Amino acid sequence: MLRISFISKNREKILFRLKKRNFKKIYLIDEVLLLDKKRKKIQNILNKILEKENILSKKIGKLLIKNKNYELNDIKNKCILSKNKKKKLKKELKDILFIINQKLINIPNIPDKYVNKNFDKNNILFKEKKIKKLVNNPLPHWELTKKFNLFDLSLGSKMCGTGFSVYIDKCAKLQRSLIQYFLDINIKYSYKEYNLPYLINEMSGISTGQIPDKENQMYFIENDKLYLIPTGEVPLMNCYRDKIFNENDLPIKATTYTPCFRREAGSYGTKSKGINRLHQFDKVEIIQITSSKNSNYALKNMILHVKNIIISLNLPFRILRLTGPDLGYSSSITYDIEVYSIAQKKWLEVSSISNCTNFQSNRLNIKYKNNVTGEIALCHTLNGSSLAIPRILVTLLENYQTNYQINIPKVLIPYTGFDSIK
């Protein structure tokens, strides 16, 4: 959520930047500003009434001590006169704050100055040039599973419909090994591990920006008014609600493994073969909370971190900067990391790393105290996948296949306990 003080000082800039997103409800900006002016007016009048009342009330207290009861009624009557007016103003103020809030919630974060509206070659920051094959005609994973019994989608659909996968035997263990491996690396680079609930309430979804934007992409449990998490970012970030950090204690770095649940409603065209896109998938997530001046550095740091993990697995990859219209609701700038599957001849997104600046922290109320000035300011929040499991799994299976077996990357063997799937 953007701050009103920020909007009123940067109206032109915000309008310009939001256009990069193709944001339709641009009129909300001016509406909010107008309402805020109104709010200030009301607040001002109310404050003055309250001040008068406070003074009179204190007077009554003093008179009571001195037993001067005869003067009391006179003062009391004065107070009663303003009582209705006070009530009315309080209600007005409350209503207007509610409306402003509703409007603010519906305004996404403004894109960074480096974010373009349209895709061009400048959006590709890095791309692997040579991609080597181990076999001549590599099979896609849905063919490989017929040979090696890796996973079973029909079992999944038997119990809960399409888009749910059952992993079997060594593939199940490979998947678990990946989770363990990613967590271990994250921890090694001082991300603190959290194990979190997979259900969240409405407030948590609003604070990280999934609601109202992605509300119907989430599974909702009507009985208890809870959502299944679409990403570990939501509960992880919500751990830090209402905190004021000392600048010295920043950055906060945290990681978590969670399954992610997504309805993928409306994405018929992308209903893809195999396990490229599922309603439930595993992901290891990293987040950082920084001061406003360090978020850029943290973003680069996180990209490098994820990049190194992919390199350790020897997977071909590329890094893209997302365009404005592709940007997530809370993000000001996002980099996607994609790995290349030689069997599918396709790039698969395995990580999305975003700087949400102070958009989430405004909602979450995460702040820090400046070392020098002692001033309190909103933190910046960042999140990234490190990494999404199924697509890494897919690419490993497909890129590491030979005619007789699937090899396991060296770094994973200590975790799997086997060096190939036959």
Place this chain on the structure above:
RNA sequence: GGAGAGAUGGCAGAGUGGUUAAUUGCGACGGUCUUGAAAACCGUUGAGGGUUUACUUCCUCCGAGGGUUCGAAUCCCUCUCUCUCCGCCA
């Protein structure tokens, strides 16, 4: 699910209608002392929102939302959460 207790500042913990943003302790920060540190002593120490060019000044906030009252941390109602005991259960 049943019964009871509770929710106050970074933490601990007083406060049951009248200068109470709130005693006190701890922590943190600054200072005195010290070669340095500790101890001791002194001082500072919540957030949000109006107003003002600024100095200033005012308002709101004691889990959340209502109510009573001239006046609410304190009384009443509703909700949320936490703890203890019992029940059920991995």
